[in-house]
Amino acid sequence: MQLELTLQKTLLSPTRIFQLDVNITSNSQRIVIFGPSGAGKTMILKSIAGLITPDKGYIKIADKVLFDSTKKINLKPQQRHLAYLFQHYSLFPHLTVGQNIAFTLKKGLFNPNKKNFPPQAKQWIEKLELTELVDLYPQQLSGGQQQRVALARALTTNPCMLLLDEPFSALDYGLRHKVRHEINELQQQLNIPIILISHDVEDVKLFGEHVIEIQQGHLKG
Numbered sequence: 001m002q003l004e005l006t007l008q009k010t011l012l013s014p015t016r017i018f019q020l021d022v023n024i025t026s027n028s029q030r031i032v033i034f035g036p037s038g039a040g041k042t043m044i045l046k047s048i049a050g051l052i053t054p055d056k057g058y059i060k061i062a063d064k065v066l067f068d069s070t071k072k073i074n075l076k077p078q079q080r081h082l083a084y085l086f087q088h089y090s091l092f093p094h095l096t097v098g099q100n101i102a103f104t105l106k107k108g109l110f111n112p113n114k115k116n117f118p119p120q121a122k123q124w125i126e127k128l129e130l131t132e133l134v135d136l137y138p139q140q141l142s143g144g145q146q147q148r149v150a151l152a153r154a155l156t157t158n159p160c161m162l163l164l165d166e167p168f169s170a171l172d173y174g175l176r177h178k179v180r181h182e183i184n185e186l187q188q189q190l191n192i193p194i195i196l197i198s199h200d201v202e203d204v205k206l207f208g209e210h211v212i213e214i215q216q217g218h219l220k221g
């Protein structure tokens, strides 16, 4: 999928200034943005998702312009049709697995029904082999299971791209290896484009068809 991105953003804190200034063009279905902690990876991903607004820049995915500071285009996150999977999954602790997955599809104020899920939720519950877990709560799941629930919830909206923010960092070493390979297979099966950010070289090796290295807010090299 074609990605064109130019971003500039300055963040000021009392003790320092952080400047993000990057330019990325890619045709890859599997992009890894790699770099040390604090390099600006999450800021790039959140800018793509529409969760933070760059000072200046341009973001285009496929034929859709998501952000253009000169033309004052800034689509809302829900208009971008992207799914953002956070580092710590952000599941709702008071909702069951099934309700968590159905949550993004619900209309109105009430939580999703505990037993009847919309077809799009059912489809992902089955595909990600979560049928046996639908009645459990997030705290009753392993890290890998929570990860699958978060992924199912992200996929129910039919996103045109998955944004994965350090998706394996909360898992212990053994599970990280297993879940990394599961997600790799799933991405290939679904053929859904991903941008994955990580500071782990194993992610680069497995997912990095196009690797973008970032350091202190700038592309390396």
Ligand SMILES: Nc1ncnc2c1ncn2[C@@H]1O[C@H](COP(=O)(O)OP(=O)(O)OP(=O)(O)O)[C@@H](O)[C@H]1O
Binding pocket: 011, 012, 013, 018, 035, 036, 037, 038, 039, 040, 041, 042, 043, 044, 199
């Ligand atoms: N609200 C803020 N105000 C000031 N500086 C900020 C703010 N948010 C982030 N920063 C700074 O921006 C820089 C980039 O942060 P970002 O979260 O994008 O890094 P990262 O590469 O994703 O790191 P990590 O791998 O640790 O998640 C960091 O140096 C951080 O201190």
